Amino acid sequence: MPASPSSTAHSPAQRPARDRILDAFAELLGEQSERAATLDAVAARAGVSKGGLLYHFASKDALVDGLLERLRASVADDVERMRTAPDGPVDYFIRTSIATATPESQEFERSIVAVARLAQGADERARDALAAMQHDWLGVLEEAVGDPVVARTIMLLGDGIYYNTALLPSGSGVLSEPADLERLLELVHRLAARD
Amino acid sequence: MPASPSSTAHSPAQRPARDRILDAFAELLGEQSERAATLDAVAARAGVSKGGLLYHFASKDALVDGLLERLRASVADDVERMRTAPDGPVDYFIRTSIATATPESQEFERSIVAVARLAQGADERARDALAAMQHDWLGVLEEAVGDPVVARTIMLLGDGIYYNTALLPSGSGVLSEPADLERLLELVHRLAARD
DNA sequence: GTCTATATCGCGATAGAC
DNA sequence: GTCTATCGCGATATAGAC
Numbered sequence: 001m002p003a004s005p006s007s008t009a010h011s012p013a014q015r016p017a018r019d020r021i022l023d024a025f026a027e028l029l030g031e032q033s034e035r036a037a038t039l040d041a042v043a044a045r046a047g048v049s050k051g052g053l054l055y056h057f058a059s060k061d062a063l064v065d066g067l068l069e070r071l072r073a074s075v076a077d078d079v080e081r082m083r084t085a086p087d088g089p090v091d092y093f094i095r096t097s098i099a100t101a102t103p104e105s106q107e108f109e110r111s112i113v114a115v116a117r118l119a120q121g122a123d124e125r126a127r128d129a130l131a132a133m134q135h136d137w138l139g140v141l142e143e144a145v146g147d148p149v150v151a152r153t154i155m156l157l158g159d160g161i162y163y164n165t166a167l168l169p170s171g172s173g174v175l176s177e178p179a180d181l182e183r184l185l186e187l188v189h190r191l192a193a194r195d
Numbered sequence: 196m197p198a199s200p201s202s203t204a205h206s207p208a209q210r211p212a213r214d215r216i217l218d219a220f221a222e223l224l225g226e227q228s229e230r231a232a233t234l235d236a237v238a239a240r241a242g243v244s245k246g247g248l249l250y251h252f253a254s255k256d257a258l259v260d261g262l263l264e265r266l267r268a269s270v271a272d273d274v275e276r277m278r279t280a281p282d283g284p285v286d287y288f289i290r291t292s293i294a295t296a297t298p299e300s301q302e303f304e305r306s307i308v309a310v311a312r313l314a315q316g317a318d319e320r321a322r323d324a325l326a327a328m329q330h331d332w333l334g335v336l337e338e339a340v341g342d343p344v345v346a347r348t349i350m351l352l353g354d355g356i357y358y359n360t361a362l363l364p365s366g367s368g369v370l371s372e373p374a375d376l377e378r379l380l381e382l383v384h385r386l387a388a389r390d
Numbered sequence: 391g392t393c394t395a396t397a398t399c400g401c402g403a404t405a406g407a408c
Numbered sequence: 409g410t411c412t413a414t415c416g417c418g419a420t421a422t423a424g425a426c
Contacts, residue, residue: 017391033317034230038419050421052392060420119363120315122228127363149378152370153352160355168314168322175347183344191382212409233401245402247410255402 018056020046022066029114030166034121039063064118068129071115074108075133082140089144090154090192093137094185097158098165098175113166134159145192154188213251215241217261224309225361229316234258259313263324266310269303270328277335284339285349285387288332289380292353293360293370308361329354340387349383 015023024045028037039060043053057063078096085092100109112133118126134155141151161175175181210218219240223232234255238248252258273291280287295304307328313321329350336346356370370376 033315035316039421040419048391049393051394054421055391058421117315120228120312121230130363149375150382152375153379153382156355156359157348157352158355159358160351160353163354163358164351168325180344180347184348187345187348187386191386234403235401243409244411246404246412249403250409253403 017046017048017052018066021048021053021056021063022070025063026067026070026110026114029117030110034117064123064125067111067114067118068125070107071111071129071133074104074111075136077104078108079136079140082137089140090188091185093141093154093158094161094188095181097161098181109166112162116167147192150192153191157188212241212243212247213261216243216248216251216258217265220258220262221265221305221309224312225305229312259318259320262306262309262313263320265302266306266324266328269299269306270331272299273303274331274335277332284335285383286380288336288349288353289356289383290376292356293376304361307357311362342387345387348386352383 021042024042025037028041028045039050039053042063043050046053053063057066082089082092096105100106112130115126115129119130137158138151138155141154142148145151145154175184216237219237220232223236223240234245234248237258238245241248248258252261277284277287291300295301307325310321310324314325332353333346333350336349337343340346340349370379
């Protein structure tokens with residue numbers, strides 16, 4: 001029930017300023033660093049002035065809140081996709097830890113990396129948001145594999161992959177070969193198999 | 196061949212200012228954040244004035260270099276301990292990823308966390324130092340388990356543990372129960388076993 | 391809604407006394 | 409070798425025009 005069908009999708013230029021600002025903030029956090037994500041830099045990348053930015057987000061704290069809310073919404077969607085994934089939650093979790101394709105999951109990834117950067121900067125709210133995300137993921141994994149320690153092991157593996165691919169862009173190509181990813185998945189499923 | 200034997204060990208008050216400054220820098224980075232580790236804060240914690248700090252380290256860059264050099268030395272020691280560990284490199288690696296006891300390894304941990312924070316802040320040298328450390332670890336693991344993908348899997352697991360315990364002090368107790376750690380080690384060794 | 395000032399503050403770094 | 413004092417810059421945030 002879209003109020004105005006023609007406005008449910010936006011070309012880049014039409015995308016609301018509020019969204020463009022959050023995009024710019026997340027991108028600067030992810031591609032550069034927390035220090036680089038100044039109000040000036042965010043405003044410039046979003047194509048507004050600093051004053052324009054501060055009309056939509058009255059302070060930098062409000063900007064952070066906007067990003068956290070966006071993350072929470074993406075987490076809810078992702079958990080749902082994880083639950084209903086054709087090859088099961090474990091396969092979905094490991095695969096999406098290493099790389100993604102769809103536009104929604106790319107925005108999700110950007111949000112995670114951005115919030116992780118804020119968490120490193122000692123932002124308590126950001127840490128809580130990440131902890132809540134991990135809690136939700138772990139719940140689905142436990143449901144899928146039964147054994148809590150195995151579920152935790154798989155999640156630690158996913159965290160390690162994420163830490164290397166997304167948070168340390170040194171990118172020595174952690175699992176660059178597709179065949180390596182398949183072998184890793186095989187190892188993980190062997191872990192999950194009851195004996 | 197110590198020049199003055201009585202000065203090879205220092206009580207906290209006697210510990211050279213240079214070392215105290217590096218300690219303070221690493222602690223502030225680890226316990227708080229990159230932003231909190233200002234020259235003023237480092238000087239205050241080390242018990243010197245800002246001018247005193249800048250006598251030993253002429254710039255903040257020099258301070259970072261000092262920390263990186265300290266990390267490199269610790270890595271060399273750790274790799275040696277890993278190679279000669281009684282229960283093998285894999286056991287050593289996983290156990291020391293989760294928690295440590297000896298004073299040297301505590302300084303090592305603090306250095307890793309501190310440098311990881313700098314790497315998140317887009318410091319190229321810090322990223323290179325972490326990449327070199329991982330490269331060394333991976334070499335020992337590959338030597339121990341034979342299979343490169345298994346070795347990489349174990350390292351990703353260790354990275355995940357580290358990321359949760361050290362970098363996200365949300366500390367929901369990733370593997371709080373000692374019995375859980377033993378089960379995790381059992382799972383890892385099952386991974387490493389050839390079949 | 392978005393802009394251009396501008397106020398205020400904290401940081402890194404320098405100068406020079408002791 | 410360590411201190412105090414100060415400069416210059418960049419960041420957040422405010423005020424007010426359009």
